[in-house]
Amino acid sequence: MSEAEVTKVQEMVYELLVREVMTKKVISVTPSSPMGDLREILRVNRISGTPVVEDGRLVGIISVEDFIRWLADGRPECRVADRMTRNVGTICDDEPLVQAVNKIERQGFGRLPVLRRDTGTVVGVITKGDIISGMLQHLEVDYRNAEMRGARSSHLFEDIIADRSSLRLEYRVAGADFTRAGASAGSLKTTLRRLGLDPQTTRRIAIATYEAEMNLIVFTPGGRITAEVGPEMIRLEVEDNGPGIPDIERAMQPGFSTAPDWVRELGFGAGMGLPNIKKCVDRMSLDSKVGKGTRIEMEILMEHQGESQRRGAEARA
Amino acid sequence: MKLEEIRKVLDAEWFGGMVSRPDRGTREVRSCHASDLLSDVLTSSGVGSILLTGLTNVQVVRVAELSDIVAVCFVRDKKPQPEVARLAEDMEIPLLVTHLSMFESCGRLYAKGMPVANRVEKDAKCQRQK
Numbered sequence: 192m193s194e195a196e197v198t199k200v201q202e203m204v205y206e207l208l209v210r211e212v213m214t215k216k217v218i219s220v221t222p223s224s225p226m227g228d229l230r231e232i233l234r235v236n237r238i239s240g241t242p243v244v245e246d247g248r249l250v251g252i253i254s255v256e257d258f259i260r261w262l263a264d265g266r267p268e269c270r271v272a273d274r275m276t277r278n279v280g281t282i283c284d285d286e287p288l289v290q291a292v293n294k295i296e297r298q299g300f301g302r303l304p305v306l307r308r309d310t311g312t313v314v315g316v317i318t319k320g321d322i323i324s325g326m327l328q329h330l331e332v333d334y335r336n337a338e339m340r341g342a343r344s345s346h347l348f349e350d351i352i353a354d355r356s357s358l359r360l361e362y363r364v365a366g367a368d369f370t371r372a373g374a375s376a377g378s379l380k381t382t383l384r385r386l387g388l389d390p391q392t393t394r395r396i397a398i399a400t401y402e403a404e405m406n407l408i409v410f411t412p413g414g415r416i417t418a419e420v421g422p423e424m425i426r427l428e429v430e431d432n433g434p435g436i437p438d439i440e441r442a443m444q445p446g447f448s449t450a451p452d453w454v455r456e457l458g459f460g461a462g463m464g465l466p467n468i469k470k471c472v473d474r475m476s477l478d479s480k481v482g483k484g485t486r487i488e489m490e491i492l493m494e495h496q497g498e499s500q501r502r503g504a505e506a507r508a
Numbered sequence: 509m510k511l512e513e514i515r516k517v518l519d520a521e522w523f524g525g526m527v528s529r530p531d532r533g534t535r536e537v538r539s540c541h542a543s544d545l546l547s548d549v550l551t552s553s554g555v556g557s558i559l560l561t562g563l564t565n566v567q568v569v570r571v572a573e574l575s576d577i578v579a580v581c582f583v584r585d586k587k588p589q590p591e592v593a594r595l596a597e598d599m600e601i602p603l604l605v606t607h608l609s610m611f612e613s614c615g616r617l618y619a620k621g622m623p624v625a626n627r628v629e630k631d632a633k634c635q636r637q638k
Contacts, residue, residue, distance in 0.1 A: 369565075369566075369567070370566055370591070372567060372570070373567060373570035373571070373574065376570075376574055377570060377573060377574065377599075380573075380574060390555075390576065394555070394574070394575065394576055397574045398550055398574055398575065401550070401570070401571070401574050402550065457546075457563070457565050457567060458544060458545055458546035458547070458561075458563045458565070458567065458568070459546055459547050459567070460547070461545055461547035461548065462547075463547040463548070463550070463551050464547070466551075467547075467550055467551045470551065
């Protein structure tokens with residue numbers, strides 16, 4: 192890494208705030224939860240520890256180590272409150288990232304619950320993984336306009352795989368902004384190519400993202416696209432607070448469309464969007480509530496895994 | 509077929525995209541897509557192809573870029589807005605404009621032996637399976 196890039200990273204640690212990189216979806220337990228339930232909570236959410244919260248206030252933290260100790264003690268009947276760590280390191284959401292880095296490094300915490308300064312309520316959790324992926328994401332934003340050849344950073348993809356961590360990219364899409372439509376998909380495509388992902392998989396992801404992005408622009412006041420690049424697969428999530436889809440089964444039928452005329456005049460709205468997303472990805476699920484919004488989750492397996500899965504699916508069909 | 513050869517066959521003019529690159533005409537085009545429906549372009553594989561279209565909005569270039577289409581030709585002398593050419597410049601997709609109709613453009617290219625976009629892909633698949 193060149194010196195300029197190191198400086199950039201150092202700069203970011205001071206510029207970025209904890210709330211920009213923390214995990215906002217907090218899984219928490221209450222002090223009265225039985226210890227026996229913990230295993231399932233940690234396993235299902237794939238986390239190694241979780242804050243203990245009572246009436247919105249943080250009272251402790253319980254981790255997989257506490258759980259193992261409890262197991263070693265012969266699994267006595269008890270509550271989370273009896274085994275949790277009460278002396279918890281915390282951080283406020285408006286602090287710069289460097290504070291979180293210091294606390295985690297110096298005090299050896301695996302995770303820090305993030306509190307809102309004024310109310311003291313738990314608003315997130317921050318881990319080393321969040322810090323790394325948050326910084327990578329901001330690097331990506333910074334370098335979007337910079338010239339960078341694919342070969343130079345293709346090793347980054349291998350790094351992600353070696354670490355078994357994942358890189359999270361997030362794009363906000365404004366509704367009705369037709370000229371900017373496709374900018375998120377385009378930028379995601381560029382990033383994936385830079386990371387060294389093969390062209391075919393990249394294209395499938397780009398097209399699925401574009402179709403979903405178009406839907407956000409045509410049908411909703413806007414939404415969010417997140418891409419999680421992991422070692423085995425890429426997960427895409429597209430979420431909006433739009434009008435929702437009343438009949439998902441019909442919406443999935445090729446040719447069915449509720450697109451307004453202006454969209455059709457521009458060459459879209461042929462009723463191929465959702466079916467095409469399904470065609471491009473390996474797994475897709477669509478959840479929608481009328482008046483609430485829509486959420487699409489997609490998974491694209493990396494080439495070697497994808498191939499075998501698809502062949503399996505073809506054989507079954 | 510080279511892009512310069514296509515340009516001559518279609519009696520077309522350059523309209524931006526890689527303007528400073530004299531070698532843009534040497535770009536290899538493997539197949540052709542002709543559509544005014546971007547939804548359709550998105551559902552078929554256009555890798556390495558040229559897109560003939562009557563649409564001139566900016567999404568034509570977006571779709572081309574995402575689908576790995578290597579050039580776009582606008583038919584019936586329709587010239588897109590400058591922002592379309594600007595995006596094409598960024599995306600490195602050469603643009604052409606021809607006075608010919610869609611039908612005649614397709615006919616001329618087909619007569620010159622230009623392969624059909626999806627067929628190229630299918631043939632390749634067949635080859636692999638053999």
